[in-house]
Amino acid sequence: MKLIYCLPLVLLALSACSTAPVDQTGTSSEPPADAGDIALQPLRVPALTALPETPARALAGKYQAVNWGALPGWQADSLDHVWKGFINNCKGLMRPVSGSLAMPARANPRAWQPVCQAAASAGLDADSRDTAAIRQFLQEQLQPWRLLTGDGQIAQNTVTGYYEPLLQASRSRSGQYQWPLFAAPQDLLTIDLGSLYPELAGKRIRGKQVGKRVVPYDTREQIVANADRQPPVIVYAQDPVEGFFLQIQGSGRAVLPDGSAVRLAYADHNGRPYASVGQWLAKQGEMPLAQTSMQNIKAWAQRNPHRVQEMMNVNTAMVFFREERIVDPELGPKGAYGIPLIGERAVAIDPTYVPLGTPVFLSTTYPGSGQPLRRLVFAQDTGAAIKGAARTDFYWGTGDQAGAQAGRMKQKGEMWLLWPRNAGVPSAR
Structure with a gap:
């Protein structure tokens, strides 16, 4: 998934973002696997006794129970792809939590066990478009809770957008296909600082061993220049x-010359800080900062092919990928929850307010307009810049159209958590 959550505008992502690529967005806490694998497995709901109780995680927000009629536009939501998303989300919810404080807060599996059991026996196919039956199930099983700030005010915050890039690529280097995207190198070390210092739980550094010392891993420039020791x-x-740009997003699809496609999912990074090529171009006098969109940077690269690597080397950070099969074109990369995202049905949130795995009703507007965008989405991702009550990043899907929407999105929004009706106030583990 995404490396840096700074895409309210493509301009910001390429020129104004300064978030270092640490604690990767979209990095699953689950073992690496093809993004679609969980979608191919049937929903298995363990007995409640098989889901161990772990200590509760404190949430920073407050929650106000409301009826379904209080959700603006709820009846107008077509609920397309919602049942597939709900079943996949249950597959994630029914994994026992580790209780590790290094992981983002997750919705309490024990609270969801009866609802997921009811979903498994509801008689609806995963691709069901039976809007009436899905709406009835949700209204019977779930209770809406309006998200409030810690001091009890209605939570309203910025809603930005992100997407999965699509690029043309080849397995072999020839013709126009000259720009390598690497797998993780074998000599890359990841050191978990939290294992030594509990106050640094979740913090990691990257490096490599040189003799008896661990030193910072190579910069982008060093990796590219050392042809004899490059990663795969x-x-x-x-x-x-x-x-x-795919590296900035952290994941994407590569379309090969034969028309087939593979997903390049985030695997790791070199631990170096992110630097803006847009700001570099502006300081070089190549274009005004306000014009450093991806399209304008591409045009500059075409006019200055001899300086392209120089420009990219400004950003010392390098992302490494792993290849994943695309088993369902409707499913995107995995978010931080380890579940494949569905376009326009998944969001990144701050898990200190909304536990991962929680269905959410989001009320915002379409990019650059006042047209309402109100729909049920699933909290399945996180991001370094997604902090605060109701702060949201809306996943638009794959390709250029999704990218255009994501790049223009910087709206205001609010949300309601949809929680098991008999489980009380939303809780996290």
Whole structure:
């Protein structure tokens, strides 16, 4: 998934973002696997006794119970893809939690066990479009809770957007396919600082061993320049700027010359800080900062092919990928919850207010307009810049159209958590 959650505008992602690529968005706490694997498995709901109780995690928000009629536009939501999302979400909910404070807060599996059991026996196919039956199930099983701030005020916050880039690539280096996208190198070390210092739980550094010392891992420039010791190449991108932008997003799809596609999912990074190529171009006098969109940077690269690598080397951070099969074109990469995202049905949230795995009703507007965008979504991702009550990043899906929507989105929004009706106030583990 995404490396840096700074895409309210493409301009911001390429010129104004300064979040370092640490604690990766979209990094699943689950073992690495193909993004679609969980979607291929049937929903298995264990007995309640098989889900151990773990200590509760404190949430920073407050929650006000309301009836379904209080949700603006609820009856107008077509609920397309919601049942597939709900079943997949239950597959995530029914995994026992580890209780590790290094992981983002998750919805309490024991609270969800009866609801997921009811979903498994509801008689609805995973691809069901039976809107009436789905709406009835949700209203019978779930209770809406309006999200409030810690001091009890209605939580309203910024809603930005993100997406899964699509680029043209080849397995072999030839012709226009010259820009490598790497798998993780074997000599990359990840050191978990929390294992030594509990106050640094969740903090990690990357490096490599040189003799008896661990030193910072190579910069982008060093990796590219050292042809004899480069990491394995998965594919070669046709366009350098698109390949670079895919690294900022942290995941994407590569379309090969035969028309097939593979997903490049985030695997790791070199631990170096992110730097803005847009700001570099502006300081070089190549274009005004306000014009450093991806499209303008691509045009500059086409006019200055001899300076493209120089430009990219400004950003010392390098992302490494792993290849995943695409088993369902409707499913995107995995978010931080380890569940494949569905376009326009998944969001990134701050898990200190909304536990991962929680269905949410989001009320906002379409990018650059006042047209209402109100729908049920699933809290399945997190991000370094997604902090605060109701702060949200809306996943638009795959490709250029999704990217155009994501790049323009910087709206205001509010949300309601949809929680098991008989489980009390939303809780986290």
